[in-house]
Amino acid sequence: MKSVFWHLGDKEPDYRSLMKHQQDFVLEGKSIPVARLVICEQTHSNLIHHCREEDCGAGLNNHPQIAVADGFVSNIDNQYLVIRTADCFPVLFFDEQKMVVAAVHSGREGTRQNIAGKAVKAMVEHYSCDPKNIVAHVGAGICEEHYEVSEALWNQFNDSLSRNELCPCTQHYRHLNLRTTIFQQLLKAGLRFINIENHHECTYENPAYFSYRRDKGNNRQINIIGISNE
Numbered sequence: 001m002k003s004v005f006w007h008l009g010d011k012e013p014d015y016r017s018l019m020k021h022q023q024d025f026v027l028e029g030k031s032i033p034v035a036r037l038v039i040c041e042q043t044h045s046n047l048i049h050h051c052r053e054e055d056c057g058a059g060l061n062n063h064p065q066i067a068v069a070d071g072f073v074s075n076i077d078n079q080y081l082v083i084r085t086a087d088c089f090p091v092l093f094f095d096e097q098k099m100v101v102a103a104v105h106s107g108r109e110g111t112r113q114n115i116a117g118k119a120v121k122a123m124v125e126h127y128s129c130d131p132k133n134i135v136a137h138v139g140a141g142i143c144e145e146h147y148e149v150s151e152a153l154w155n156q157f158n159d160s161l162s163r164n165e166l167c168p169c170t171q172h173y174r175h176l177n178l179r180t181t182i183f184q185q186l187l188k189a190g191l192r193f194i195n196i197e198n199h200h201e202c203t204y205e206n207p208a209y210f211s212y213r214r215d216k217g218n219n220r221q222i223n224i225i226g227i228s229n230e
């Protein structure tokens, strides 16, 4: 029987130990075979990869990561999409009627370029999903108060939002609110309000998460979604 398995990560298990051991692991009582994970490069693009069976294991052992992508869509059974984050936002999507899942890394650049909206578009155009049936979970990321950027980046981000008829982040000078931007993008993509779940945790404030801005480290949360068929 098919079901959607998803997990928004915190410090345990972490990306560095996953890479070090490259072993199967148990998450929320479910055994996840490392050979069924898919990892993409995450280059702050807005590119979505359409997964195939042979993508399983990408980013593990000697298999290269999926090149130049920050998100992916899959309808392959027992294939698990991994998004790693530390301040950037993970967004996990599923449509249980079509049994399609997607995951994106939505940091400043990905959010500016609407990667969340692009994932919905990929689900609709390539897998015939109805946006009204798509559920999105937006995980932990850095909040507006703790996300200050240069004036140039603030202006560039807000110009892009205004051009796309979204509300810019003008409430707090030189601060960006990626969570409310992603929320607007998901609504604009046709998702229903009640199908968007915001997990309101700030990675910078909460020590249970890795925060690049706070720690300057290279460890990451791992966020996972896939279609389990057992």
Ligand SMILES: [Zn+2]
Pocket (backbone or CB within 6 Å): 142, 143, 144, 145, 146, 202, 203, 204, 205
């Ligand atoms: Zn915060």
